[in-house]
Amino acid sequence: MSTGPGAPLLQLDPRAVARARQLAARAGRPIVELAQAHTTASVERATLRLAGLSGADHERVPWVNHLVDAVRDGVGLEQGVCAPAFDAIRRGEATDLLDLAQRASSRSVQLRQPSGRDRSAALTLARRSIGTGIKRIDRNRATRDRLVARLGDPPSRPWIYLIVATGDIYEDMPQAQAAARGGADVVAVIRSTGQSLLDYVPEGATREGYAGTYATQENFRLMRAALDDVSKEVGRYVRLTNYASGLCMPEIATLAGLERLDMMLNDSMYGILFRDINPVRTFVDQRFSRQIHARAGIIINTGEDNYLTTADAVEAAHTVTVSQLLNEYFAKEAGLADWQLGLGHAFEINPDVPQSFRLEVAHALLARTLFPDAPLKWMPPTKHMTGDIFRGYLLDGFFNLVGGLTGQGILLVGMMTEAVVTPWLSDRDLALQNVRYALDAGRGLVEDFHPPVDGFIQQRSRQVLAEAIELLDRIVDDTLLEAIADGTFGLMRRPADAGKGLDGVVRKDDGYANPAVELLEPDLAEPALLEGAG
Template sequence: MLDLDPTLAAAARARAAQVCAPVIELATTHTTDSVERATLRLAGLSGADGDGVPWVNHLVAAVRADAGLADGVCLPVWHALLRSGVDGLRELTEKAIAGSVRFAVPEGAARDQAAAAARSAVGRGIALLDARRAERERLIAEVGDAPAKPWIYLIVATGDIEEDIPQAQAAARAGADVIAVIRSTGQSLLDYVPEGATREGFAGTYATQENFRLMRAALDETSRELGRYVRLTNYASGLCMPEIAALAGMERLDMMLNDSMYGILFRDINPVRTFVDQRFSRQIHARAGIIINTGEDNYLTTADAVDAAHTVTVSQLINECLAKEAGLADWQLGLGHAFEIDPAVPDSFRLELAHALLARTLFPDAPLKWMPPTRHMDGDVFRGYLLDGFFNLAGALTGQGILLVGMMTEAVVTPWLSDRDLALRNVRYVMNAAAGLREDFAPPPDGFIATRARTVLGEALRLLEEIERRDDGLLGAIADGTFGLMRRPADGGRGRDGVTVRGPGYYNPAIEILEEA
């Protein structure tokens, strides 16, 4: 750990809270199509029509057309259920598509009855989140946990879930503690969640409930075989962030990529929609006992890792503030950062250590997610293997919690199984040889590493002060390209038409139950 000035760190957190306050206000005064669809999924509505359009999409669209979403989807839906005698949400949706059911916001006693019925149905979904969380805890107690941190995190994603499963099991047998199934390219821009097991995907596999179920079951089998619980990760981001979070909780995933600004910056999703969706998704993650992974590493693929180091710290502080407001605990905050400084820069490794130690010191109880070099991998696999070794050593020296395995074939090909095996050998060698070095690694208070860390924290504090002084706050800073050099105006981006201002009668039993806890 570094000997940082505690008043400086406290000031940075206080500024971050001020910067986040208007965003939290936005998130608590708006809803989105995906928040309402996720609520219906918690109430048990699943499946899709013959064209693959999910029933939740149909039902929310019907309510929006008849009654609007200012009061939420639940009151009109359960009012219609109670007065029509329809047998369940699926049949109600089919009748709504056929035009034989219309929706209206109930009042008086009818409103109370609809709210009670909706709360009961959604409560069963949240009880399922609780049950799956308890199931995880029982399985860890039964088979044992990963022996020590950092947890070794490996990506598996062929596009074909049936091929992903044996590769994931092989990776776990080779030493991976966390298996991440990266999503098919472009899924974050789909305003629906695909249904069923999928066997086609580009540079990744579709995130679906059935794919989640299949992979979780396979890794449970491997966990019992290996005598240690193997964790499963996917991505709760994009236009369906809350829905994917709900499905992940119901299928007992353990980690989810879930950043407050990634979708805005790198997928051009409307900022308001993203901030509303991330709050609800994080409330679900908090209840389900899921660790989130944030995406600060992405900034350093578009901005310089030295010049923009303070923006990573600012984003980590923002992600921490928004996550805790949504109910996540420190042990669930897999805040992201990366080993992305150009190796040609003098003292590049010392700079990497300074940045990594700054994050470790600022967030001592968070399982930080340490990302390997990608931007400066140039196709020379021998150089790449060496860079990954330095990355692994930095992770050992600075006590990172989740270490993503770097591939020497990064930027050349999609890694083969043999590439993954070599990469895991690199990790194992460094951790076996140097994991205990953290006890002996104490940079002098006035040395290069400590001085650099203080400089970055000071720059982060100044940036937070600048954002706080702006009339347009964080949304304006995002529009100006402050993070990752991406300019995203608050009134632009995909999914803007799926945002609704909550009315005074808005009711969402999922939010009510989650906030009661």
């Protein structure tokens, strides 16, 4: 999304901007190489899901978990799950992946690491199966394009983004439709508390989530269908968001592609910092996830706003910029385009700080100037919401005004009852009224707002960029993993050799083979393979 003519852009030194990006690339490249050298249990499970394996046993343990665990215990995952699994099918150990997983769950199947012609034949069969899943993702992307062309997009930016999550998918659907009728352009179904720490994806429609609804393939399907219905009613395509994070990040990204979700929260460091998930596990998983999102045409939302809930929003402003630059590098390396980069930032400065509003405008304009073609995701105040709903409603109005004034792309609706109760439908309706008033009353103001070259906003933005460059310089010298371990982001210390999910990280052997990776990285794929998956 371009800011368009007349949008207020800061007068930043182009050499400083270029240096910031160069440093981000230098800091990020070793992480990409680390990700390329490893796989994880979840990447292998996601691969099987692309190949069509779904469902769970009577105890709700997914069949993909059973099969990956059996391969890991039997022959190891160093060469991937595909060759041993599809070799077993070729040898008649099972009729298909589901039969194989069921037999593997009772340890009644013989797995081996095939070689020579047997290995080539097994991988050919795997490519064919995985290619079917990739084709489904491609069809869903084409369907979205057709629906947007027929129904239309919202008439202007920012898109209004509203959270709906009761814990019960059957309650979420009518609430999401009501939100769309009230003006929401994007509906996010937040996940049940703690799902990011589950090393499996729950199965089926769920009605028991706590402070959110479980992310499952069936829940994705149900909500997408509900929003398709209301999209026809309101005359615009209403987008659906969920969360590709946590220990099952690659699997949830895959399910999002298979069920035509439109946006996914997918930050490169959120799970490390705020869920204590192992850094290597997270970086491996997020690269595969972003390759899926790139193929599916999904917009990612990053999580820089979370840093400002634990660190001071003025003192740590430069860490948000650094994270945005790193997220941009990792995303583009994985194949995402500018229009898919919903880089995050937030209105989280303490309102009691003198000139807090000017500081918020400066920080928001810095992000817009650095990433002019990205649909930036602007997050509302949460840290300094006190329970005074009138003060909160006013703060949300300021937030909405800044969002329109600085040309943000995605505006998450703030709630005056934040930190008090789970919002009622009436709370959401009032919040949507606030958004609509601020955006409608201030529409076009962006054309008139041009901060003086040497004024407060311009100088503050240059200061934050300079501090970001200084920090990136240190990260390049010390490595990003060390910076994360030292508490650079969000004041959280997360060493690379600790954290949840470390036991699911596997260094690849030279013989590692995964047709999903080949299909998602065009430079690795054979021309015939790419043609077959298209």
